Amino acid sequence: MKADLATKYDLRVPRYTSYPTAPHFTEAVDGAVYRRWLTELSPDLDLSLYFHIPYCDTLCWFCGCYTKIVRRYEPVARYLDMLLDEIDLVADTLGERFRARHLHWGGGSPTLIEETDWQRLIERIHARFDVGPDAEVAVEMDPRDTTKKYVNALASAGVNRASIGVQDFHPEVQKAINRIQPFDTTKRVVDWLRHQGISGINMDLMYGLPYQTTERVVETVEKAVRLEPDRVALFGYAHVPWMKTHQKFIKDETLPDFSERWQQSEAAANRLVELGYVRIGFDHFARPDDDLAVAHAEGRMHRNFQGYTTDTAPALLGFGASAIGSLPQGYVQNTQPLRTYREAVTFADFATERGVALSDDDRLRRDIIERLMCDMTVDLNALCKTHDMARETLNDGMKRMEPLTEDGIVEVNDGRVTLTAQGRPFVRLVAAAFDAYLNKGEKRHSKAV
Numbered sequence: 544m545k546a547d548l549a550t551k552y553d554l555r556v557p558r559y560t561s562y563p564t565a566p567h568f569t570e571a572v573d574g575a576v577y578r579r580w581l582t583e584l585s586p587d588l589d590l591s592l593y594f595h596i597p598y599c600d601t602l603c604w605f606c607g608c609y610t611k612i613v614r615r616y617e618p619v620a621r622y623l624d625m626l627l628d629e630i631d632l633v634a635d636t637l638g639e640r641f642r643a644r645h646l647h648w649g650g651g652s653p654t655l656i657e658e659t660d661w662q663r664l665i666e667r668i669h670a671r672f673d674v675g676p677d678a679e680v681a682v683e684m685d686p687r688d689t690t691k692k693y694v695n696a697l698a699s700a701g702v703n704r705a706s707i708g709v710q711d712f713h714p715e716v717q718k719a720i721n722r723i724q725p726f727d728t729t730k731r732v733v734d735w736l737r738h739q740g741i742s743g744i745n746m747d748l749m750y751g752l753p754y755q756t757t758e759r760v761v762e763t764v765e766k767a768v769r770l771e772p773d774r775v776a777l778f779g780y781a782h783v784p785w786m787k788t789h790q791k792f793i794k795d796e797t798l799p800d801f802s803e804r805w806q807q808s809e810a811a812a813n814r815l816v817e818l819g820y821v822r823i824g825f826d827h828f829a830r831p832d833d834d835l836a837v838a839h840a841e842g843r844m845h846r847n848f849q850g851y852t853t854d855t856a857p858a859l860l861g862f863g864a865s866a867i868g869s870l871p872q873g874y875v876q877n878t879q880p881l882r883t884y885r886e887a888v889t890f891a892d893f894a895t896e897r898g899v900a901l902s903d904d905d906r907l908r909r910d911i912i913e914r915l916m917c918d919m920t921v922d923l924n925a926l927c928k929t930h931d932m933a934r935e936t937l938n939d940g941m942k943r944m945e946p947l948t949e950d951g952i953v954e955v956n957d958g959r960v961t962l963t964a965q966g967r968p969f970v971r972l973v974a975a976a977f978d979a980y981l982n983k984g985e986k987r988h989s990k991a992v
């Protein structure tokens with residue numbers, strides 16, 4: 544039954560790490576708007592800071608992230624100088640020294656940053672923001688770049704959570720994605736991290752990659768669990784070669800078809816649950832005593848550009864080329880090309896290129912979509928009341944949900960929308976029913992499952 548649904552709903556919808564989603568940002572939000580939004584923030588507001596490092600030393604062919612391949616360190620060092628300038632510009636605009644509760648380094652590969660530069664960056668962040676001892680400091684890590692000395696430098700910089708890219712352990716799959724990463728390479732990094740007291744360990748696994756089979760995906764899950772990560776993210780490969788041209792190195796005929804993708808994701812999820820992980824949202828798993836699992840159980844989980852999170856900070860500031868920020872007033876995104884980012888920062892200007900100011904309707908739908916994505920259930924009446932909006936506003940969404948209700952994906956009772964057990968993997972489709980922008984542009988998204 545579920546596989547039939549998977550075939551029927553081979554639709555492309557966003558992953559809803561924001562609402563409205565990034566393709567609907569416009570140039571109406573520029574540096575001047577961002578400046579104003581920053582000055583409007585109250586100094587008692589907690590911040591979350593995201594730093595984007597758009598460099599890697601080799602290109603994984605599946606990669607959907609914004610990154611550039613470099614053979615020398617010099618461009619990275621120059622980029623870090625710009626990042627420092629941007630930190631100063633934002634902090635000067637804020638005026639006061641705001642508290643930062645979460646720091647997240649993503650990419651690309653932040654593991655390319657040299658040890659002395661880590662020190663330089665962290666010192667500047669501490670000088671300009673009040674980073675408490677209880678702050679979460681998370682880094683996305685490519686184990687292939689990581690040495691023991693490097694892990695020591697991360698620990699000295701206060702890093703306490705590592706998100707490790709694994710994808711798949713099978714050699715044939717690794718060859719087909721141009722990412723050779725033997726199990727021992729990952730294991731030794733995990734050992735070094737634990738030895739240094741960096742105890743929060745996430746692992747990124749993928750399904751839907753070339754030459755993956757259900758058996759191979761389950762084997763990868765079992766090997767990953769031997770390393771005892773607190774959290775596992777299980778991403779479906781988003782094959783978008785019209786946007787990411789290097790994905791053309793991955794031939795369509797080597798990819799699992801839709802029902803195979805479906806089986807891989809379900810088999811991996813079931814195995815993770817058998818091995819003691821709690822299923823969270825549509826692509827995350829955590830040990831039951833992990834903060835994310837506890838936040839999930841208590842309905843306190845959130846979703847942002849890094850995926851599912853315990854982060855409750857009302858403002859997330861993004862630094863670096865392409866970085867996205869989320870403020871109470873709306874979303875802002877920095878320019879992506881490194882040249883234009885450099886030009887802006889060199890002239891002590893914001894690199895903001897696009898964004899969206901939230902309307903009342905956006906805020907209501909954003910909350911509905913976030914609760915659905917996090918809790919798999921949402922009380923529409925309660926949220927309409929909180930937002931002081933008429934229930935009729937959501938008539939379009941209710942209409943779009945009808946086929947999903949008929950197919951047993953979702954149930955509606957007294958204004959409460961709840962995903963059924965078999966419907967959970969389709970949560971993006973239910974969220975999309977409430978997306979007022981979805982059919983306004985001709986954007987192509989990755990598969991919903």
Ligand SMILES: C[S@@+](CC[C@H](N)C(=O)[O-])C[C@H]1O[C@@H](n2cnc3c(N)ncnc32)[C@H](O)[C@@H]1O
Pocket residue numbers: 605606607608649650651652653683684685686707708709710747748749778779780781782
């Ligand atoms: C931006 S990468 C950063 C981590 C680090 N660069 C690495 O690869 O080890 C974060 C994760 O995004 C996921 N990812 C990258 N490209 C993807 C794609 N096309 N579809 C789905 N997930 C993808 C991978 O699981 C990857 O580990």
Ligand code: SF4
Pocket residue numbers: 598599601602603606607608610650651652685708
């Ligand atoms: S998956 Fe990670 S390491 Fe590979 S190219 Fe993308 S960002 Fe770089």
